Amino acid sequence: MSKLLSRIAGFFSSRTMVGADKVGNRYFIRKEEVDGIMKEKRWVVFKGEKDPTSIPVEWICWLNGQRKVAPTPEEMIELEARRERVRLNVALLKEEEERKAKEGSTRKVVKTGKVGGPDLKSFIRQFPAASEGDKMEEASDAMDDMRNAKETDTTEPTGTGASFKPGTWQPPT
Numbered sequence: 001m002s003k004l005l006s007r008i009a010g011f012f013s014s015r016t017m018v019g020a021d022k023v024g025n026r027y028f029i030r031k032e033e034v035d036g037i038m039k040e041k042r043w044v045v046f047k048g049e050k051d052p053t054s055i056p057v058e059w060i061c062w063l064n065g066q067r068k069v070a071p072t073p074e075e076m077i078e079l080e081a082r083r084e085r086v087r088l089n090v091a092l093l094k095e096e097e098e099r100k101a102k103e104g105s106t107r108k109v110v111k112t113g114k115v116g117g118p119d120l121k122s123f124i125r126q127f128p129a130a131s132e133g134d135k136m137e138e139a140s141d142a143m144d145d146m147r148n149a150k151e152t153d154t155t156e157p158t159g160t161g162a163s164f165k166p167g168t169w170q171p172p173t
């Protein structure tokens with residue numbers, strides 16, 4: 001019981017305020033010994049309603065221990081300015097896309113009669129000529145025969161699955 005009371009008393013007395021965010025949430029740290037090991041406890045005291053979505057990402061990382069040092073006010077100002085630049089760039093890109101979409105819909109569509117797709121000449125070049133094809137076909141047949149010979153030597157069960165009955169297969173002896 002005394003250990004519980006000491007932890008409660010320590011909770012209020014040994015806490016150190018590390019910083020605050022622009023919403024007014026305050027962040028604290030306390031070092032305590034647990035089983036002979038010094039541990040850091042980090043937490044936030046919300047201003048007003050407890051809304052975890054109001055915590056900035058940098059502070060979340062600090063609370064979770066992903067950052068060793070709490071974010072500084074200067075760092076928070078820089079990051080907020082960067083986020084604002086990104087928002088402005090996104091807005092500009094959306095405007096540009098909308099403008100291009102309007103221009104595209106008013107532009108006259110000209111059909112050339114060509115269908116978009118792969119270049120058939122380069123596709124055909126991948127295959128050998130007819131005289132070479134016969135040699136290739138013979139080599140391919142020889143490879144197939146070798147594969148089939150290997151398949152018949154295996155001890156694995158074969159079949160289409162239509163005749164399968166659970167628990168009936170026995171390994172070859």
